Amino acid sequence: MTQPPARLLLRNCCLLHPTEPPQQVDIAIDGDRIGAIAPHLDEPAEVELNVRGQIVSPPFVESHIHLDSALTVGEPRWNESGTLFEGIDIWRERKQTLTLADVKERAIATLKQQAMQGVLFVRTHADVSEQTLTALQGLLEVRDAVRDWITVQVVAFPQDGVYGSPKNEELLEEALRLGADAVGGIPHYELTREDGVRSVHRIFELAAQYDRLIDIHCDEIDDDQARFLEVMVACAIRSGMGSRVAASHTTAFHSYNNAYAFKLMGFLQRTDINFIANPLINITLQGRSDTYPKRRGVTRVKELWQQGQNVSLGHDCVQDPWYGLGTGNMLDVASMAIHVCQMTGSAEMDACYNMVTWNGAKTLQVEDRYGIEVGKPANLVVLDADSRYDALRRRATVRHVISQGRLIAQTEPPRSQWMVADESTPALNMPSILMQP
Numbered sequence: 001m002t003q004p005p006a007r008l009l010l011r012n013c014c015l016l017h018p019t020e021p022p023q024q025v026d027i028a029i030d031g032d033r034i035g036a037i038a039p040h041l042d043e044p045a046e047v048e049l050n051v052r053g054q055i056v057s058p059p060f061v062e063s064h065i066h067l068d069s070a071l072t073v074g075e076p077r078w079n080e081s082g083t084l085f086e087g088i089d090i091w092r093e094r095k096q097t098l099t100l101a102d103v104k105e106r107a108i109a110t111l112k113q114q115a116m117q118g119v120l121f122v123r124t125h126a127d128v129s130e131q132t133l134t135a136l137q138g139l140l141e142v143r144d145a146v147r148d149w150i151t152v153q154v155v156a157f158p159q160d161g162v163y164g165s166p167k168n169e170e171l172l173e174e175a176l177r178l179g180a181d182a183v184g185g186i187p188h189y190e191l192t193r194e195d196g197v198r199s200v201h202r203i204f205e206l207a208a209q210y211d212r213l214i215d216i217h218c219d220e221i222d223d224d225q226a227r228f229l230e231v232m233v234a235c236a237i238r239s240g241m242g243s244r245v246a247a248s249h250t251t252a253f254h255s256y257n258n259a260y261a262f263k264l265m266g267f268l269q270r271t272d273i274n275f276i277a278n279p280l281i282n283i284t285l286q287g288r289s290d291t292y293p294k295r296r297g298v299t300r301v302k303e304l305w306q307q308g309q310n311v312s313l314g315h316d317c318v319q320d321p322w323y324g325l326g327t328g329n330m331l332d333v334a335s336m337a338i339h340v341c342q343m344t345g346s347a348e349m350d351a352c353y354n355m356v357t358w359n360g361a362k363t364l365q366v367e368d369r370y371g372i373e374v375g376k377p378a379n380l381v382v383l384d385a386d387s388r389y390d391a392l393r394r395r396a397t398v399r400h401v402i403s404q405g406r407l408i409a410q411t412e413p414p415r416s417q418w419m420v421a422d423e424s425t426p427a428l429n430m431p432s433i434l435m436q437p
């Protein structure tokens with residue numbers, strides 16, 4: 001890779017802050033680090049970029065994606081029922097044909113697509129119930145190959161269950177020996193409730209033994225009796241590992257009766273586990289066994305956020321057996337959360353933006369390397385927007401992506417032209433729309 005310039009100066013930035021109002025500043029990047037931030041910087045720079053008051057944000061964080069299955073939609077067939085379970089069956093067929101090259105090519109193509117849209121931190125699951133561990137090995141190689149421009153964490157994820165077939169428990173442990181960053185699980189898909197409980201205990205044990213993070217696909221079902229989150233919470237309280245633990249999906253939380261949900265919310269206050277919701281995918285996967293009314297099946301994001309739990313958001317899938325759509329854009333994810341979780345208040349929208357940035361960094365435990373502060377690695381994005389709200393509403397283009405001091409991608413926003421000949425026709429009475437389609 002090319003060396004970053006000795007000094008890069010970003011002028012007229014609207015610098016976002018997680019909780020305070022934005023600041024108008026210049027930002028100097030020295031090598032791969034943030035060198036200075038001040039209302040006006042005079043020192044000369046090798047390269048200057050006037051960002052003209054647009055927002056400058058730390059990069060997007062993808063807290064939950066499956067890069068091993070990305071870009072396989074339709075292979076060997078389309079998911080016609082749209083359910084999680086048909087998706088698992090299709091993937092079980094597709095994973096028989098995995099090769100290292102296949103996994104790596106699709107993962108890197110997806111990561112580039114993400115990085116061009118401002119994502120510089122990614123947590124991916126790798127299916128380790130695939131008996132050759134090709135998905136895992138491919139993603140571990142990718143993690144190392146891309147580390148100059150994007151940070152990737154790999155979760156060892158037993159898609160078919162830790163106890164779903166005899167070798168799976170051993171494969172999960174082997175994945176940790178090979179270097180997976182986190183241990184995963186899928187308790188609601190174990191053959192019995194007892195197996196589900198046992199799998200959560202085993203995951204906590206392995207995480208402690210190998211000193212790894214935990215990220216469990218937990219209660220991703222509309223069954224109000226799927227109650228493995230309480231087992232995770234109990235293990236987190238007893239082990240004190242909460243901040244290193246993430247509960248992904250937890251869609252059954254949507255369906256719990258309120259008496260139980262409120263009790264659980266109380267227990268949650270005794271631990272700092274992280275929640276990861278995947279609204280794009282769960283709004284399509286869940287509710288499939290309902291007629292009407294049809295449940296939304298996304299976890300209680302608003303209530304968890306109101307209670308001060310750390311919630312981040314994931315895209316989950318890009319064109320795979322569970323979701324045929326998507327480009328990896330985290331503003332799409334935040335926008336879906338705003339709609340599905342009814343977080344349309346002004347502070348609520350800002351919170352949804354934070355769920356794809358700062359909160360994700362907390363979930364991934366990369367806060368020491370994340371954020372636009374003097375001395376930290378220079379990872380940031382410039383958006384074609386003047387606020388979080390503006391960025392979310394228009395799914396603003398990410399104009400510039402700077403990773404470790406290097407400009408790695410830039411995109412021109414689309415510009416529309418009004419082509420009607422009659423000049424007296426009032427085009428649109430909102431000039432900003434003409435300027436910013």
Ligand code: 17E
Nearest residue numbers: 066217220281316317322
């Ligand atoms: N596997 C799973 O168990 N749940 C999901 N949402 C996806 C894969 C995408």
Ligand code: FE2
Nearest residue numbers: 064066217316
């Ligand atoms: Fe997932």
